[in-house]
Amino acid sequence: MVLTHASFTQPIETANLLFAAFKLRAQPCHFPFGNSCPFLPICLVFHGAYIYRQCVSNSTPFFAALGPLLFGRPRLTEMEKLLRHEGDGHSLSQYQESFGDFIPKALLCPSIEGLNSRQRLFPQLITFWAFLAQVLERGSSCRDALRRITAWLQFESPRSPLPSTHTGGYCGARNRLPDATLEAIGDHMADQLERNLPNAELWLGRRVKIVDGTTASMPDTEDNQEAWPQPRSQKPGCGFPLVKLVGFFSLGSGALLDFAEGSLRQHERLLARQLWSRLDDGDVVLADRGFCSYLDLSEIAEAGADSVMRLHQMRKVDFRQGKRLGSNDQIVVWTKPAKCPACYTPEAFAALPATLTVRMVRYRVKSPGFRTEEVVLVTTLLDPIAYARRRMAAARGCRGGRCPYFACWWPRIRKLRAADNAGNSTGAR
Numbered sequence: 040m041v042l043t044h045a046s047f048t049q050p051i052e053t054a055n056l057l058f059a060a061f062k063l064r065a066q067p068c069h070f071p072f073g074n075s076c077p078f079l080p081i082c083l084v085f086h087g088a089y090i091y092r093q094c095v096s097n098s099t100p101f102f103a104a105l106g107p108l109l110f111g112r113p114r115l116t117e118m119e120k121l122l123r124h125e126g127d128g129h130s131l132s133q134y135q136e137s138f139g140d141f142i143p144k145a146l147l148c149p150s151i152e153g154l155n156s157r158q159r160l161f162p163q164l165i166t167f168w169a170f171l172a173q174v175l176e177r178g179s180s181c182r183d184a185l186r187r188i189t190a191w192l193q194f195e196s197p198r199s200p201l202p203s204t205h206t207g208g209y210c211g212a213r214n215r216l217p218d219a220t221l222e223a224i225g226d227h228m229a230d231q232l233e234r235n236l237p238n239a240e241l242w243l244g245r246r247v248k249i250v251d252g253t254t255a256s257m258p259d260t261e262d263n264q265e266a267w268p269q270p271r272s273q274k275p276g277c278g279f280p281l282v283k284l285v286g287f288f289s290l291g292s293g294a295l296l297d298f299a300e301g302s303l304r305q306h307e308r309l310l311a312r313q314l315w316s317r318l319d320d321g322d323v324v325l326a327d328r329g330f331c332s333y334l335d336l337s338e339i340a341e342a343g344a345d346s347v348m349r350l351h352q353m354r355k356v357d358f359r360q361g362k363r364l365g366s367n368d369q370i371v372v373w374t375k376p377a378k379c380p381a382c383y384t385p386e387a388f389a390a391l392p393a394t395l396t397v398r399m400v401r402y403r404v405k406s407p408g409f410r411t412e413e414v415v416l417v418t419t420l421l422d423p424i425a426y427a428r429r430r431m432a433a434a435r436g437c438r439g440g441r442c443p444y445f446a447c448w449w450p451r452i453r454k455l456r457a458a459d460n461a462g463n464s465t466g467a468r
Contacts, residue, residue, distance in 0.1 A: 128176055128183070131168045131191045143227055146220050160202050161212035163220075165191065170213050181206040225295070232292035240291035242323065243430065245345075247290035250314065250326040252307035254281050267302050285310040287317055290325065308335060309382055318342040323420075328352060331417055333373050334383070337391050340419055347431060350415040356399060364423040367401035396421065400431045 147164045169184040176183075185206050192199055202208055238244070257263040257280040269278035285307050286298040297317050299310040308330050315335075318324070320343035331348040339346045350356060361371035373395045379388040400416045420426040 128179070128187075129172065131165065131172065131187050132194070134168050134172055141228060141231070142224055146223055146227075159212065160200070161188065161209055163212075163216065166209070166212040166216060169209070170216065181210055185209045229289075229292075229294040229296050232294040233289055233296075236289070236291045242290065243426065245321055245323050246319070247323045247325050248296065248318070249288040249290055250285065250311050250324060250330055251288070252283060252285040252310070252329075254283050254303070256280070257282055268304075270303060283307065283310065285314065287314045308332065311335070312338065315339060315342055318344040320344070323347060333375060333395060334380070334391065336373075336397065336417070336419060337375075337395055340395070345419045347416060347418045347420065350399065350417050356401075356415055358399070358401065361399070364398070365428065368398070368423060368428050370396060370398050370421060372396050395419075398423075400428050402428065402432045404432075 144164075147167055165188055169188050172187060173179045173181070173184045185202065185204070188209065189201055192201060233246075236246070241247075257267055259279050263280040267280040267282040269280055281303055283301050283303055283305060284298055285301075287296045288294070289296060297314055299313040301310050306329075311326075311330055312335065315338050318339065322344040324339050324344055324346040326346070326348045328349040328351045331351040331354075336346055336348075358367060358369055361369040363369050375391055375393050375395075379385055396419075398418050398421050400418065402414055402416075404412045404414060414432070416431050418426070418431060420431075
């Protein structure tokens with residue numbers, strides 16, 4: 040038995056990554072999920088995402104210190120060289136100068152009445168930039184943010200009174216930042232990324248959106264324990280509340296378009312159904328086997344989009360049945376479940392179609408050092424010419440690009456993308 044391990048250690052300090060991307064004018068920060076954009080991580084930070092660097096393939100995940108001794112040190116990239124020469128921190132003026140044009144200033148202006156309408160020592164604009172710097176720079180404390188604000192006030196308005204050295208005032212101002220404002224900034228940047236997405240990042244001329252889930256720990260308070268209880272395997276008082284998150288990402292731009300939250304007792308598939316309203320006509324949903332069900336594929340098709348998912352492990356497949364389109368490629372008809380699930384209303388369940396025509400594609404993934412894996416995909420893209428089997432596998436490879444099984448597929452994926460962009464999309468090979 041071969042144990043696989045995705046080594047996502049060594050977190051990069053996001054602020055240094057952002058500023059280093061601006062210094063690499065010719066090639067801004069390129070992320071593994073698609074687009075090159077210098078201000079992309081800001082959009083992810085607003086939604087609580089983190090950026091990590093994948094270790095080299097020749098690594099020892101259990102004894103990381105032995106990696107350089109056994110395999111040698113890899114050659115540093117230009118991005119890593121810049122990150123090594125970066126300073127310990129950046130001022131608020133540097134943040135505003137670099138990223139101020141990407142954030143609507145109207146969202147951070149003082150309110151006419153109500154919250155953030157008074158003239159304060161910590162205005163909403165300065166508090167936002169200090170909070171952003173605190174989030175992006177790893178290990179930055181409230182005291183560091185307060186020092187940034189003090190330095191900015193001394194430079195911009197030397198005669199204005201300086202804040203106290205206690206962090207209570209800054210923490211109170213940070214709590215007054217409206218959640219709606221932060222969400223509006225994140226939505227604005229996601230929309231900008233999608234609007235400026237080049238055609239080269241599209242998959243066969245279509246936008247691909249990825250659905251995936253994760254969990255995050257919360258502060259151990261009574262309210263959080265009631266809303267997001269800790270796992271049942273942990274004794275009361277010995278664990279932290281856990282919130283389950285299901286995100287909606289754009290494959291081309293990498294932007295986090297939306298997310299749904301719930302407790303551990305809610306399946307990711309139920310949370311994902313809250314996101315289908317963000318689909319547009321012509322979109323392609325890329326998801327793993329946990330989201331593959333008759334109900335979800337029907338709802339996605341009802342929204343005018345298509346889906347590419349791995350077949351759920353509980354559904355049996357027989358390539359000797361159905362309409363044969365080619366080798367390991369067939370069309371089958373699924374029927375609606377006989378019983379209405381508890382998560383559906385009888386009216387919504389009755390509105391679903393009685394049958395659903397889907398296409399099943401089977402292929403094998405071979406990666407040196409791992410067992411050959413057989414993958415069966417289910418898709419509503421029924422045209423075997425426009426959407427050949429190998430292109431289905433390439434799309435799934437983009438979804439699993441961080442997995443060791445798909446590491447050897449990245450050169451093939453990029454070649455397929457180049458061929459697709461050149462218009463070579465005829466025939467199945």
